[in-house]
Amino acid sequence: MVNEKELVGVAAAQYVEDGMVVGLGTGSTAYYLITELGRRMKEEGLTFTGVPTSIQSAELAADLDIPIASLNDVAKIDLTIDGTDEFDPQLNGIKGGGGAHLIEKIIAVNSERVIWICDHSKQVDQLGAFPLPVEVIPAASQHLLYAFEDKNYAPTFRLTLDGTKFVTDSGNFIIDLHLEKIEDAVKLADDLIQMVGVVEHGLFLGIADKVLMANDGQVVEFNG
Numbered sequence: 001m002v003n004e005k006e007l008v009g010v011a012a013a014q015y016v017e018d019g020m021v022v023g024l025g026t027g028s029t030a031y032y033l034i035t036e037l038g039r040r041m042k043e044e045g046l047t048f049t050g051v052p053t054s055i056q057s058a059e060l061a062a063d064l065d066i067p068i069a070s071l072n073d074v075a076k077i078d079l080t081i082d083g084t085d086e087f088d089p090q091l092n093g094i095k096g097g098g099g100a101h102l103i104e105k106i107i108a109v110n111s112e113r114v115i116w117i118c119d120h121s122k123q124v125d126q127l128g129a130f131p132l133p134v135e136v137i138p139a140a141s142q143h144l145l146y147a148f149e150d151k152n153y154a155p156t157f158r159l160t161l162d163g164t165k166f167v168t169d170s171g172n173f174i175i176d177l178h179l180e181k182i183e184d185a186v187k188l189a190d191d192l193i194q195m196v197g198v199v200e201h202g203l204f205l206g207i208a209d210k211v212l213m214a215n216d217g218q219v220v221e222f223n224g
Contacts, residue, residue, distance in 0.1 A: 004119035004214035009033040011219045012081050012117045012212050013040060018047050021074050023107040024061055025082025026054040026100040029117050033081055038064030051077055053107050054100040055169050071107055080111040084118050084204070085130045087211055091116075091224040092185055096133030096202030099158065099168050105200060108207050116208045120215035127185055131176035133158070133202040140197025141165075141173045147195065154178035172199055 009032025016022050016037060024034055034057060040046040041064070050068045052058035061068050071077070082104055087093040093116065095101045108114050134155075136144050141157070148155035158166040158174040165173050182188055182203075189203045211222040 002214075002217045005029040006032040007217070008117045008119065008212050008214040008219050010036045012115060013037050015079060015081065015115060016040070016046065016048055020048045020078040021069070021076065022048050022050050023077050023080025023082065023111050023114075024050040024052045024057045024066075024068075025080065025117075026052075026057050026104060027083040027098045029083040029119070030057060030081070031060065033117060034060050034064065034066070038066055041066060049074065051080075051107055053080075053082060053104045054098070056098075056100075071110060077107060077111040079113045079115065080108050081115045081117060082108065084116040084122055084208070084211070085202075086122055086124050086127055087116060087118070087208070087222075088124055088127050091208045091211055091222060092127060092206065093204045093208060094127055094130050094132055094202050095204050096135075096174070097130070099133070099166055099174055101133055101202045101204075102135050102168065102170055102172075102200040105204060105207070108204065113209050114207055116211045118211065118213055120213055123213060126181055127203075128179045128182035131156075131178050132182070134175045134177060134192060135168055135170070135172045135199040135201070136175055137197045137199060138171075138173050141175065144195065144197050145175055148175060148177060170199070
């Protein structure tokens, strides 16, 4: 049986060219992307610099001897390749299932091009079935939970396996909003980011230029 995440991760690695600065995504699909880039570097002599979107991706890149830098160390990012938890026909998406959406968004909006990679289960007609992550300052977290409850957003704190609150790479908490359907993503994004104590949300609107999706053993391309 074809591993769709590996299939699309390997395909996406072909978009990286010599000398590029590349944003390295986070998650199970990005794992195969980074692994393939490491192989191309060793076997094909590919030269590039990676800008990781998480500690997890930075550690994987380092294990593969991929040169890495922070966003502050580079003049620009040529291309970012990352996973997505949902995407709609307009290539808007929800990200943050791995808890890295703050840094993922910072790197994406500072990139010349953004490609998302995923399997066919991530394609939706309307965003919202996947819980929307909202990264929040810990000191404001409980009162934001109450505020989200008042708005009927069905919020829950993201927890670790041992029942403690999940902590992001930036030291914040995540509240997941179980919305089922998002009727107006732009308005929701604006409303959320204006709430004091909210650091960033997982709505990625107008950011992706291309989506590569694995489906039935093939890679399908969607362009924005």
